Amino acid sequence: MAQGLSSQDSIKGGRNGNVTFNYKQLIIPTVLVGYGIIGMENKNLKDLNLEINEEVTENIDRKISVDDFSQYVPALAVYGLNLGGIKGKNNLRDRSIIFATSYLIMGSTVYALKKTTHVLRPDGSSNNSFPSGHTATAFAGAEFLWQEYKDVSIWYGISGYIVATGTGFFRIYNNRHWLTDVTMGAGIGILSTKVAYWIFPYINNKIFKSNKNNSSVMVAPFYNGRQMGLGMILNLH
Template sequence: MPVLLLGAGALTTHRVALVESDEELREELREHLQPFRTSVDDQLRHVPAYAAVGLSLMGVTGTHSPGNQALLFALTYTLNNALTSNLKRLTHVERPQGNSFDSFPSQHTSAAFSAARLLDREYGERSVWYSVGGYAVATGVATLRVAKDNHWCSDVLAGAGVGLLSTELAYWVYPYMQRVLVKGLPNRAVVLPYYQSGTAGFSVVVIL
């Protein structure tokens, strides 16, 4: 699914236009819906992550312990931020309003679907409604980004793909990272990823 979404976004972006849908969809939306201002999508993208944290704090058992959930979230956030930021820089796609060249993929959509996938991985087996709620919120964020004329449809498709992919990568690499990087360190050592200004790495925290 992440590959399909990312591929669909890449093939429909107006720079490739294998399937010319971006301009047509934007024109259709402008006919029936005027661009509006709202900041709800800025907060809404974090709701699935807040839900996962809230469930953990309330004692609802997830796939991992609260501590491991926190580390997985940190790793997911780092990977998502790194992938999205670098793709924006490499693709250099102009936004619909022409105000910048960082349109592809959508950062808001990427963050929302990344958090929704994390909520799904941790609590989806307890109740399908956790998963449904998370993905519904993420889809709402993607819809708002297009409706506000901040992004092309291809941007949010790719953003969803990158978001899902970053979470899957985090869950795949986390056991290996902990096993290799913590080897030889004290039992109460924690490895945390970071990404800032184009630089990625890890920091080690030792709890005395």
């Protein structure tokens, strides 16, 4: 007799069964997202935002812009390790499709929320504080690094999350975001990459199936004088 899935069950798919969904994986990112959402209206969490901001503005005089660069480090580490001969879970093509899917989900979610919530930044510079895009980018990359290399060494994944956490910290340190912005960004980043792995078998089979033998991928950072980012080219001929 068929039975429903419990919280202990998982759904596996993809090549070699390397994509696994488990409900427990939703706990941490859901808590982070929940904190961010509740914090927009909850007085106690708003007061905590203000207390942290007061500490930042009163006791920290010098800003450190390392977060503009560190947000990309976890994702770039995946390709750096591969170039160094350390193979991860997926080949270059497959991981790049997953990576692009993750960034599409993360970027569109962050953009939509910024445009609809209109939260003022701590420094008063603009009304697009919620959620933190830097933090979302860093945590999406950290989960990407975790998924690709946790079976090689758990320390690869842990190091990615340390860098991502540091990125979130410096967004607050530099007076650019509230704590609720950072927690929401972290949750979105983690969920975006998890979803990208879960739906990869469908994307691979339905969209890229006919191009498996003739596709190539190139990923590279870019800088236009004002913004940094990661660019990706998929050659599907």
